Amino acid sequence: MTDAANGIEPALLHPIGVIRSTIGTRAQAPRQGSEGAPDAWLEVGAAVARGLHGIAVGEDILVITWLHQGRRETLEVHPRGDTTRPLAGVFATRSPDRPNPLGLHRVTVRQIDGNRLRIGPIEAIDGTPVVDIKPVLTDAER
């Protein structure tokens, strides 16, 4: 069997910012932003803050986080932690436990204050590193 991923060099993610949230622990976090998550601050590092130019209040954006408490050795989970459901591969779920624990969050920009964005709703816990921000594409573009 081909082992495609062997021999490809690992890449180093440098966080561009951090989530400041009232959610302190993973146990307190809803499973998705739409499930009662609060708004939070996304504090962007001064060195990359120029990259925010063009983001406007009221828009939806995609925030990519590094779910630093994710268990990277996990390959199968019971969806939504429900043990009555059969195991599924992590790539067929949004589990934070996965080989590269990237979180993908579609949020609305509520406010912009210098290099801080008020965004939400978002289920990421306080201190979660942010690694990228992207615009939402229209259906025609995606």
Place this chain on the structure above:
Amino acid sequence: MTDAANGIEPALLHPIGVIRSTIGTRAQAPRQGSEGAPDAWLEVGAAVARGLHGIAVGEDILVITWLHQGRRETLEVHPRGDTTRPLAGVFATRSPDRPNPLGLHRVTVRQIDGNRLRIGPIEAIDGTPVVDIKPVLTDAER
């Protein structure tokens, strides 16, 4: 000014697979999958192939790539490379040049052959590392 991203440790991305495409260079690649991109193979490493369990032919999935030819020092670009358009921050664009050059691709699963998925359309070039795969959420979930 807060420098939020200082002091957060970098994270190491281990590729889970690779794109095998007929697109050989960045100059040949369309800007989005919807703009005439071909289908491609996503070869998943044997060590993580169990994570694919539950992905089915005909579904749309999100593929997250590491755009290894991206220029990480770029913070502003002319959208779509059009120099008649004003500079925008990279976080307001889908430019592959950005501090963490992650690519986000919504694709359809055409075929599954062991640990290889035929997917498309996708604009990533041959040899692009894949770092995560996620299901598309319904509007109610996101």
